[in-house]
Amino acid sequence: MATLTIALMDPPYESETTTTAFRIIDAALRKGHRVNVFAYEGAVNITMAEQAPHPNPVKGTDVDEEDHPTTKDWAERLFRISEGRLDWINCGLCVDERGAGNWIEGPRRGGPGDFVAWVRESDQVLVIPTKRP
Amino acid sequence: MKVLSIVESAYRATVEEQDDTIVWLNAMFADAGLDVDLLLRSQAVNYLVRGQDASSLAIGGEPLGNPPRLDEDVAALIARGSSVYFVSEDAAELGVSTDRMIDAVRPVTRSELPRLFAEYDQVWHW
Numbered sequence: 266m267a268t269l270t271i272a273l274m275d276p277p278y279e280s281e282t283t284t285t286a287f288r289i290i291d292a293a294l295r296k297g298h299r300v301n302v303f304a305y306e307g308a309v310n311i312t313m314a315e316q317a318p319h320p321n322p323v324k325g326t327d328v329d330e331e332d333h334p335t336t337k338d339w340a341e342r343l344f345r346i347s348e349g350r351l352d353w354i355n356c357g358l359c360v361d362e363r364g365a366g367n368w369i370e371g372p373r374r375g376g377p378g379d380f381v382a383w384v385r386e387s388d389q390v391l392v393i394p395t396k397r398p
Numbered sequence: 399m400k401v402l403s404i405v406e407s408a409y410r411a412t413v414e415e416q417d418d419t420i421v422w423l424n425a426m427f428a429d430a431g432l433d434v435d436l437l438l439r440s441q442a443v444n445y446l447v448r449g450q451d452a453s454s455l456a457i458g459g460e461p462l463g464n465p466p467r468l469d470e471d472v473a474a475l476i477a478r479g480s481s482v483y484f485v486s487e488d489a490a491e492l493g494v495s496t497d498r499m500i501d502a503v504r505p506v507t508r509s510e511l512p513r514l515f516a517e518y519d520q521v522w523h524w
Contacts, residue, residue: 274419274524306411306419362414377426384432384520385399392522395407395420 266350268299270387272380274395276307277336282393283311287339289391294347301387302353303380304372309355311336312368337369344371354379401427401434402518408441412466413455418445420524421471428478435481436472437506437514443489445472446482446499473500483514 271290275282286302293300304311316335320327334342344351354375360366384390403424411419427434438445445468452465476482486505489496496505506514515521 272522272524305423377423378430381427381430381432384401390520390522392524394523395410396523 266297266299267388268301268386269293270301270303270380270383270390272303272305272390272392273308273311274306274393276310277316279307283308283336286393287336287343290343290351291346294343294350297350299350300347300352301383302351303356303375303383304353304359305356306359307363309359309363309365309368312340312353312355312372313337313365314367314369340371341369344369352383399433399519400517401432402437402515402521403427403434404437404439404521404523405442405445406438406440406523408444412452412468413462416462416464416466417471418442418466418468421445421468421475423524424480425471425475425478428475428480435483435518436475437483437485438472439485439488441488441492443484443492443494445469446484446489446503447494448498448500469500472503476500476502485511 271286273283273286277283290300290302314337316337318328318331318333318335321331340353351371353372355368355372357374357376360374403420405418405420409418415422421436424434424436448469450467450469452462455462455465472482481504483504483506486507
């Protein structure tokens with residue numbers, strides 16, 4: 266079993282990077298590895314508990330027909346399949362600035378020092394960059 | 399463990415956060431005991447220009463009380479013991495001359511980057 270630490274900065278729905286990260290986390294967990302996620306800046310919004318799906322008036326679909334999971338739903342699923350091998354820290358200062366303290370069960374509050382500690386014990390570290398084409 | 403952090407996306411969140419979030423984060427890493435250096439490339443090389451002043455910013459009459467001072471923030475990172483590199487071609491293309499830069503920064507050419515990366519255990523491109 267290897268340990269992977271991932272740093273995320275993008276808020277949900279802003280780019281494809283969150284989806285990419287979710288796919289990497291999912292694959293690593295399914296292969297039996299341990300994953301640490303450091304959510305910094307807007308990424309603390311990924312796990313906000315009050316996210317809610319909506320109907321799609323363009324397609325004429327209701328909420329059930331739309332069947333569109335929010336990012337917190339995916340995060341919940343990742344915690345569920347992880348069997349304790351997923352650790353997720355939301356940067357506390359980022360949380361406070363964004364009023365993003367109400368999150369799902371699983372993530373915990375932390376800071377840059379926690380990321381450094383994870384880096385020291387990880388086999389690989391992946392920073393998802395902020396560059397936009 | 400020796401880490402090189404690369405900052406390329408410049409002036410992100412400098413109004414809301416009053417810092418460059420990644421320069422700030424790496425200062426926190428250094429304080430946490432990580433041996434971390436910084437490489438500025440693309441528009442982020444402008445962080446090295448002395449005397450940047452965003453103090454006049456006000457929104458709806460509300461001034462930004464503590465505007466970003468990125469040149470000072472990078473200098474403080476150097477004072478903490480980190481090395482700060484910049485890509486010399488990027489600075490030249492943007493017209494940022496070295497005589498306008500803060501002290502003790504190190505130019506590196508694009509062709510020298512692989513050699514620089516090889517000096518580090520990990521390279522993080524933020």
